[in-house]
Amino acid sequence: MSKYLLDKFLFTVDRDPELTERYREDPVGTVRWWEAEMANTLLNSTAAEKTTWLAFSDEERRALTEQDHVTLFAMGAHPFLTLTLFIAMFERDHGPMEYQLAYARAMDHVTMPYPDIST
């Protein structure tokens, strides 16, 4: 389990408009490409200084590929990152606040305490 890597995916995809669109249109291809090319990129460095050990578990890869915000929440991905990116991808398909409220309703079954988001 790497909550850090889930967060890194959400963080890097959210801040890049081209990647946000690519993830919306082609989640399977984008997650596969990202894990191969981006997961081990040290963000504050040059391309040559690769990290050597970061990879998704099967469950994490599946949650990202299925754009399953409920499972990402259960895994302890940072809820702010997930929400911000998912609003960017899907709010446009809905009326005002409709997407945000549906996003919350999908988690109605969640009880306190919420999953730990520590990385």
Next chain:
Amino acid sequence: MAELVAVVASTHHPFYHRASTATGADRPPFADEWVAKIERFRETLTAARPDVLVMVGSDHFHQLWLDNMPQFLVGKAPFFDANWHNEEREFGLPKMTLRGEEELAAHILRDGLDRDFDLAFSNELRIDHSITCPIITLRPEADLPIVPVYTNIFAPPMPRPQRFVQLGQALREMVESWESDKRVAVIGTGHLSLELGGPRQFGEHGPDPDFDRKAVEWIAKGDIEGCLAEVTLDSLHHPGNATHGFMDFMLMMGVAGAGQEADHVDTLDLFHTMEAYFTWYPQGDPR
């Protein structure tokens, strides 16, 4: 020595800019009341005639990231560009550039380290809506130099609430020991109860109106002791999963001082969150 002329604590609602500038059918029904409250709040800062603003806020995973995460960070640079792509995208926030007050930033860093606060620093900081929202609400001219102070209320492990209060108390001493004739206001923003990305988000009110009512009372009365008796890192999960932003209000209670009643208190019950606005005048009310 510099004079601390105002201490201002506020929520930072990123939708204010869009709500307050919308017209016609796009203007939400609560916009006029919200703008009126903000204008009254703005007058409390204007009346203090500040020269410099120390701005306490929290980066929302914009520049500060999990590969290199400071707990408390001071921006020391001649300029600060502001607002990020995703804030423009989601909230319609404009790009901004604010001047920095490097002399005060250098003093806070030196004095803070000497007071046992191991402050991180940044010489190239792009600030986000936790600092630009109060600029937009309180000083829309954006004409005063700032010293940004970022706190980690976002990525565990975080400092405990007591530490935020202590930093606020120390920050006041740092400002008041700055060898300058400048008039300084300290402005900090945080949240009352708030849920983001969880089942309680975007409700008709904030997720925990009882917490909000208590929180407003603690802040308005400067009741640091009462607040610290109830608020812990663990307890802050209950009012809503983003409620750790309340610790920035606790920092501001530290700046204002224990038992200091606020000279201006106002709230606005909005969908999603309770807005709250406070001003203290350490040198007496100039109005």
